[in-house]
Amino acid sequence: MESFIYYNPTKILFGRGKEEEIGEVLKGDKVKRVLFLYGRESIKKMGLYKKVVFALKNAGIEYIEHGGVKPNPLLSHTIEGIRKAKEAKVEAILGVGGGSVVDEAKAIALGVKVGEDNLWSYFRHEKEIEEALPVYDILTLAATGTEMNGNAVITHDETKEKLYISSPLLCPRVSILNPELTYSVPKEYQAYATVDVIAHLIELYFSAEYCPTLQARFIESLIKTVMETTEAILQNPTDYEARAEFMWASTLALNGLAQIGFKGGGFPNHLIAHAIGGLYDLPHGACLSLVIPAWMLWYKDKNLKQFERFAKEIFGKRQAEEGITSLKKWFQKIGSPVSFKEVGLDEKALNEIAQMVEQTAPVWGLERIYDYHTTTQILRFTLDES
Amino acid sequence: MESFIYYNPTKILFGRGKEEEIGEVLKGDKVKRVLFLYGRESIKKMGLYKKVVFALKNAGIEYIEHGGVKPNPLLSHTIEGIRKAKEAKVEAILGVGGGSVVDEAKAIALGVKVGEDNLWSYFRHEKEIEEALPVYDILTLAATGTEMNGNAVITHDETKEKLYISSPLLCPRVSILNPELTYSVPKEYQAYATVDVIAHLIELYFSAEYCPTLQARFIESLIKTVMETTEAILQNPTDYEARAEFMWASTLALNGLAQIGFKGGGFPNHLIAHAIGGLYDLPHGACLSLVIPAWMLWYKDKNLKQFERFAKEIFGKRQAEEGITSLKKWFQKIGSPVSFKEVGLDEKALNEIAQMVEQTAPVWGLERIYDYHTTTQILRFTLDES
Numbered sequence: 001m002e003s004f005i006y007y008n009p010t011k012i013l014f015g016r017g018k019e020e021e022i023g024e025v026l027k028g029d030k031v032k033r034v035l036f037l038y039g040r041e042s043i044k045k046m047g048l049y050k051k052v053v054f055a056l057k058n059a060g061i062e063y064i065e066h067g068g069v070k071p072n073p074l075l076s077h078t079i080e081g082i083r084k085a086k087e088a089k090v091e092a093i094l095g096v097g098g099g100s101v102v103d104e105a106k107a108i109a110l111g112v113k114v115g116e117d118n119l120w121s122y123f124r125h126e127k128e129i130e131e132a133l134p135v136y137d138i139l140t141l142a143a144t145g146t147e148m149n150g151n152a153v154i155t156h157d158e159t160k161e162k163l164y165i166s167s168p169l170l171c172p173r174v175s176i177l178n179p180e181l182t183y184s185v186p187k188e189y190q191a192y193a194t195v196d197v198i199a200h201l202i203e204l205y206f207s208a209e210y211c212p213t214l215q216a217r218f219i220e221s222l223i224k225t226v227m228e229t230t231e232a233i234l235q236n237p238t239d240y241e242a243r244a245e246f247m248w249a250s251t252l253a254l255n256g257l258a259q260i261g262f263k264g265g266g267f268p269n270h271l272i273a274h275a276i277g278g279l280y281d282l283p284h285g286a287c288l289s290l291v292i293p294a295w296m297l298w299y300k301d302k303n304l305k306q307f308e309r310f311a312k313e314i315f316g317k318r319q320a321e322e323g324i325t326s327l328k329k330w331f332q333k334i335g336s337p338v339s340f341k342e343v344g345l346d347e348k349a350l351n352e353i354a355q356m357v358e359q360t361a362p363v364w365g366l367e368r369i370y371d372y373h374t375t376t377q378i379l380r381f382t383l384d385e386s
Numbered sequence: 387m388e389s390f391i392y393y394n395p396t397k398i399l400f401g402r403g404k405e406e407e408i409g410e411v412l413k414g415d416k417v418k419r420v421l422f423l424y425g426r427e428s429i430k431k432m433g434l435y436k437k438v439v440f441a442l443k444n445a446g447i448e449y450i451e452h453g454g455v456k457p458n459p460l461l462s463h464t465i466e467g468i469r470k471a472k473e474a475k476v477e478a479i480l481g482v483g484g485g486s487v488v489d490e491a492k493a494i495a496l497g498v499k500v501g502e503d504n505l506w507s508y509f510r511h512e513k514e515i516e517e518a519l520p521v522y523d524i525l526t527l528a529a530t531g532t533e534m535n536g537n538a539v540i541t542h543d544e545t546k547e548k549l550y551i552s553s554p555l556l557c558p559r560v561s562i563l564n565p566e567l568t569y570s571v572p573k574e575y576q577a578y579a580t581v582d583v584i585a586h587l588i589e590l591y592f593s594a595e596y597c598p599t600l601q602a603r604f605i606e607s608l609i610k611t612v613m614e615t616t617e618a619i620l621q622n623p624t625d626y627e628a629r630a631e632f633m634w635a636s637t638l639a640l641n642g643l644a645q646i647g648f649k650g651g652g653f654p655n656h657l658i659a660h661a662i663g664g665l666y667d668l669p670h671g672a673c674l675s676l677v678i679p680a681w682m683l684w685y686k687d688k689n690l691k692q693f694e695r696f697a698k699e700i701f702g703k704r705q706a707e708e709g710i711t712s713l714k715k716w717f718q719k720i721g722s723p724v725s726f727k728e729v730g731l732d733e734k735a736l737n738e739i740a741q742m743v744e745q746t747a748p749v750w751g752l753e754r755i756y757d758y759h760t761t762t763q764i765l766r767f768t769l770d771e772s
Contacts, residue, residue, distance in 0.1 A: 004398075261630075
């Protein structure tokens with residue numbers, strides 16, 4: 001195992017009805033005024049909005065609303081939130097929604113401290129994060145793992161760059177995870193969520209020079225659970241046990257535990273998928289399922305043993321290529337796209353994406369490999385599928 | 387999955403040479419004076435004592451020494467430590483050693499706040515922990531998981547009760563894990579450490595009414611790694627990779643992750659092993675290997691499917707009983723005792739142990755099952771082995 005630092009101070013409240021505790025949680029932390037962040041109408045439809053408002057009022061917490069967070073949250077909306085938060089002198093940000101809402105909550109939490117004009121330079125990794133307001137959240141879509149890590153991804157409205165920030169200071173103070181709140185996630189978004197979780201698990205597993213056996217086993221355990229529970233959820237969206245195991249697995253997939261001890265490696269599939277998502281406003285998971293099988297085919301000979309291990313452990317197959325094909329077929333089966341054609345992208349898009357990858361790769365520390373040329377090579381596997 | 391709260395704010399610094407950072411770590415947290423706790427001569431022999439002193443002096447940290455912590459740390463020595471700590475007005479406790487040292491560090495950290503006369507009532511679970519000094523540690527024996535949890539076990543000198551306290555407030559602020567510092571652990575103590583880690587992993591796995599599949603997989607992954615790395619370590623004590631994976635697995639085995647989402651269950655093997663350890667001052671792991679196969683034989687029909695799963699996943703066997711026999715043989719193979727005879731205990735001891743179990747079971751919430759009669763039934767499997 002390589003040397004590592006592990007530190008994750010997020011407190012998780014997991015289980016039925018836990019969202020009703022949000023008022024007391026904030027009060028216990030002596031928070032009196034929050035920015036209440038959410039997306040569109042879904043939290044109102046499901047009755048969660050009312051519950052949160054009731055809990056906040058009951059605990060005597062003042063709140064200022066900032067609705068309308070988009071699935072690929074935008075810098076402009078983040079900046080609006082920062083201005084509201086500063087004007088109202090809130091002491092914390094409360095995000096109620098999926099990964100996008102929590103990510104924007106983190107970006108606002110940082111922006112309040114550093115100023116809206118300076119915020120993007122943190123996403124370009126030009127400055128180091130030193131302080132942020134505390135973030136709290138109630139999660140309604142299990143996917144990104146943001147509820148228990150210090151990462152946040154925002155898209156720049158004009159340049160279309162989709163970049164991330166990362167700091168332990170951005171770990172939510174408390175995250176509330178009630179699997180029942182994910183019952184209404186539509187099947188296609190469940191599929192995208194699943195792809196995202198699998199992506200978090202396989203990025204270092206495949207791309208690292210060395211993967212400790214302990215980490216390989218941990219990751220394979222999570223992948224198996226994610227696949228089984230996804231199939232159960234698609235059959236029966238209100239299967240509590242499946243929703244619960246999926247939700248916790250998605251948290252564990254990116255709370256840092258699955259990413260330590262590796263030698264080298266990175267998040268190349270995320271790099272490319274973010275380029276696609278930023279340019280064409282496609283769901284993150286859909287972008288990932290376009291990229292992953294292509295990247296795997298391109299990469300497999302560089303780490304053949306690990307690809308063979310994956311084929312065997314996950315699909316009971318012998319050949320590396322069978323593992324890749326099985327995963328691709330499984331993505332198709334659950335309803336996530338695996339070819340450019342399915343999402344209306346073409347050769348021209350491929351070039352734009354490759355340019356964006358080359359431009360954003362330095363932020364991911366991947367500029368030595370993922371230049372324009374390499375990216376087109378990889379994406380050709382997906383394009384040719386069409 | 388059952389509802390749960392997960393919160394673990396310990397920061398882990400893992401890798402070669404990390405112990406040299408202890409001075410800067412304390413300085414970074416604005417700690418100026420610590421109680422420096424350790425066991426017997428081993429940290430001096432291995433040169434660690436000098437390194438710690440050098441690091442502390444270099445960072446301008448004052449320290450008061452409190453050596454002589456015993457393998458089953460005693461209340462009397464803890465109380466001495468509390469007095470020293472109070473007199474010197476230390477701001478934190480630094481434990482350098484194995485689980486015993488870290489446990490006593492936590493007990494002192496609590497005792498400084500609540501007073502030495504009140505301390506034992508916390509172990510009897512009569513009072514709730516509300517504050518403690520911060521604890522830091524450098525670990526030299528991977529086994530108990532204390533480096534990343536809020537638990538501590540202390541033995542009462544007179545009554546021989548061996549009881550525990552548990553609170554997130556007792557989680558070490560920072561734990562330093564350098565696998566090289568475990569190179570000098572003797573083979574028999576490595577075996578005891580291994581048994582302890584396996585015990586942490588199987589207690590709820592077997593005793594819970596319901597074990598989520600995700601948790602079963604996580605636990606089985608850890609058991610496999612623990613067994614493989616133990617064999618490698620016994621072959622070659624300076625195998626860094628094996629020491630590292632074992633060390634991190636032992637942390638993960640009791641940092642809370644492997645214990646959430648279960649329905650019911652408890653730590654019956656620990657309850658009984660602590661009774662033995664408190665009465666006869668035997669190593670904790672040795673007590674556990676005496677108890678576990680006996681408890682498993684006694685319990686297996688109450689949760690047959692899970693015992694069959696264990697047999698299959700860990701040993702590739704079909705029958706529950708084969709899994710138990712295989713585990714017992716493996717304990718023997720690595721050198722941990724599985725019969726009373728091996729450690730010089732007899733029928734009389736069995737009765738004393740069963741009495742102590744009945745007396746301490748309420749602290750573990752296990753008084754409804756583990757009375758005198760049941761405990762003698764269980765231990766008879768171990769006694770009859772003689």
